[in-house]
Amino acid sequence: KIIPDYQSFFFPLSKLDLSSRPQLFDFHGVGMIPIFTANWENVQNFQARPDDIVIATYPKAGTTWVSQILDLLYFGKTSPERLTSLPIYERVPFLEMTIPNLVSGKDQADKLPTTPRLIKTHFPVQFVPKSFWEQNCRMIYVARNAKDNMVSYYHFDLMNNAQPVAGDWNSYFQRFMEGDMVFGPWYDHVNGWWKKKQTHSNIHYMFYEDMIEDTGREIEKLCSFIGLSPSAEEKEMIKTGVQFDNMKKNKMTNYSTLPVMDFQVSPFMRKGKVGDWKNYFTVAQNEEFDEDYKRKMKDPTLHFRCEL
Template sequence: MDLVSGLRSLDCKLINHAELVDIDGISLIANTADRWDEIRGFKARPDDLVICSYPKAGTTWMQEIVDMIQHGGDPQICARAPIYERNPFIELCPPKPIRTGFEEAELMPSPRTLKSHLPVHLLPPSFWEQNCKIIYIARNVKDTIVSYFYFHKMHKMMPDPGTWDEFLEKFITGKVAWGSWFDHVQCWWKTKNHHPILYIFYEDIKEDPAREIQKVAQFLGHRLPEPVLNRTLKHVDFESMKVNPMVNYSTLPSRIINQDAAPFMRKGIVGDWKNHFTVAQSERLDDVCTQLFRGSNLTFRTQL
């Protein structure tokens, strides 16, 4: 059963906050952990493209950018289906009989564009064996935490976030779905040195979208003439995407994705963290980053 039909017919008793289960040191949603052997055994194809990120780093934005590049900047082609159908989320495992993300991917013809939030060491080995291209998008930790907190408040099948203070503590200690942000962004940063990975920063796209979109196109082997680039820039502008039902997740039932609690596309800016962090919380997180990023040349901007 496809995702939308399945979620609409889902028994209300099955709609509850997920539990987290440890898989190789990473906290994953229980339904994902239950199907882990199948996810681990997923068969990649050589022409697969994988868009990876820590949650709430601009994944949907990058998915739509890539789809526009792949289809000559034609927004009508990009409106052929909701983004979660165009780019299956391989470790998404809704309750049965709804098809999993990896099952949806298996049904797709090549070339496929797939999505994952998995850290490097949990990505199915076949992606490395097939030398698949990967785009990794990373966002500064403070804005990521804020966005992830609101996502938990909106998504009825994510773990209960608790209060802002409680969620911040869980995040810093890596006790949230997909584990530690600090490990996630750093391991992918190191892996780009020996695999075809384009590592893109959310803040760079906000600063100069034309430059970064051209960078993505070049990585994918596409040439973007100026008219195509301009159409793409207009289509993937945050205000355009916010009202686009093919990307804003409004096609999913509100009893699962409650966008009255928080819109899926909330603000899309750099620096909203200032409206949520106390001075003490900000300084503490700065200290954590200094400690955990010691010796790394990976840096993030928390304002533009």
């Protein structure tokens, strides 16, 4: 099943040549593309409800993974048919994604029949609509180490025709370090949310590497944060269901229903590993990156693991 609006927009996009890919532009100091800014005022005026749950990440840091975990925790038992009939992008709308005259994540979120509403965003913290803060909504932020995040984002930009042209690996490496990316620099994103967490108790900050290391443990922490107490059996079932290989094969989570993504170039879910960056970074690049990282990562309390 696919929303006709998505189909009508994304199908022609899937046939576009690279020259018609969107161009990155500066939007309030953050790199953006039109499908994430076209509905800006409406998105900023989104009316949150106190029980809404926001899933926030820098792109390619585990958004779909945590979205599926939450959807299973809340609705896996009561509405199992959702999981086999609705793709994840319908169950967990992408708030800022807007295709003028066709579909907007904001409208999808408004119309969600579920309680709570699960809503996804890649916004840096300063772009989050104010009603989410006013309603004291729970927010789950997932962060991934910069090196693996870069590699994953590179492959995503190669295969997703709605994103700017990726170019070759060497130029992409430089661009990522400079922060010329859709949704801005990785550094600003992870640090901005980390800083907000210190003053806002309703943010649960998770690490992709912790999820890989022990998914069950991280699901426990998530349950504790959202106040759910599933049985041991349910937790085990969820843990199995969200294993990378199972989600990669699942048409409702792997984005294979969106023609805009060219799976001949790369699958949406590629490896899901920690340390894959070692297959891409040259020794010189790694040294350059580490130096740059030391300059930009000023907060001594925020630690990432680049290998397990």
